Amino acid sequence: MTGQTTPLPEDLYRRLGSLPAANVGDVLDRLYVAEAAISTVWKGAKVVGPAFTVMTAGGDNKLIHEAIDTAAPGDVLVIDGQAVTHRALLGDLMGRRAKARGLAGFVVDGAIRDADDLGAIGFPTWARAVTPAGPYRNGPGLLQVPVSVGRVVVNPGDVIVGDDDGVTVIPRHRLEEIVAAAEAKHAGEEEARARIAAL
Ligand SMILES: O=C([O-])CC(=O)C(=O)O
Ligand SMILES: [Mg+2]
Numbered sequence: 001m002t003g004q005t006t007p008l009p010e011d012l013y014r015r016l017g018s019l020p021a022a023n024v025g026d027v028l029d030r031l032y033v034a035e036a037a038i039s040t041v042w043k044g045a046k047v048v049g050p051a052f053t054v055m056t057a058g059g060d061n062k063l064i065h066e067a068i069d070t071a072a073p074g075d076v077l078v079i080d081g082q083a084v085t086h087r088a089l090l091g092d093l094m095g096r097r098a099k100a101r102g103l104a105g106f107v108v109d110g111a112i113r114d115a116d117d118l119g120a121i122g123f124p125t126w127a128r129a130v131t132p133a134g135p136y137r138n139g140p141g142l143l144q145v146p147v148s149v150g151r152v153v154v155n156p157g158d159v160i161v162g163d164d165d166g167v168t169v170i171p172r173h174r175l176e177e178i179v180a181a182a183e184a185k186h187a188g189e190e191e192a193r194a195r196i197a198a199l
Pocket of ligand 1 (some may be wrong): 061089090094095135
């Protein structure tokens with residue numbers, strides 16, 4: 001199955017782009033937040049976009065190459081690498097191809113390499129580990145199936161919100177409700193900041 005993801009309504013990109021992943025997680029009852037090991041490989045990365053999912057055998061990136069070629073602009077590749085960290089599933093060359101295709105970022109339950117170069121090209125990437133050891137490219141793997149990343153189930157089209165704190169996953173059918181609730185939560189925190197500053 002390689003079905004295309006549905007882009008988000010434009011205003012939701014803007015609204016989610018100004019919300020911390022933490023506040024989005026808060027209004028999901030603090031569930032749907034990838035465990036801490038799934039962390040940004042360069043500081044300042046931020047992503048919002050629909051998940052294009054990849055399940056791959058540990059240490060093998062054959063299906064990630066296919067995903068880079070077939071995902072839609074704006075998609076976040078969410079890669080279930082079985083939490084294997086002794087081989088990097090991708091690096092800056094794949095990041096450059098993904099960026100050239102207009103993809104929005106990588107979230108990898110596995111390892112990556114070339115972390116500094118991914119930062120230099122500004123391609124948002126979260127991963128469990130960084131290692132210089134390269135991948136194999138034999139398969140197997142699957143595209144656009146439910147996957148697990150950082151102990152959270154991600155379905156194709158779920159909405160990924162990633163920042164310096166980590167990655168939160170919004171189930172697609174709850175998108176509008178969760179964005180509105182997270183905005184209220186964020187506004188409440190901004191008020192608290194102002195109150196504290198005035199003490
Ligand atoms: O060699 C690979 O398959 C992964 C890699 O380092 C790159 O994409 O730069
Ligand atoms: Mg490389």
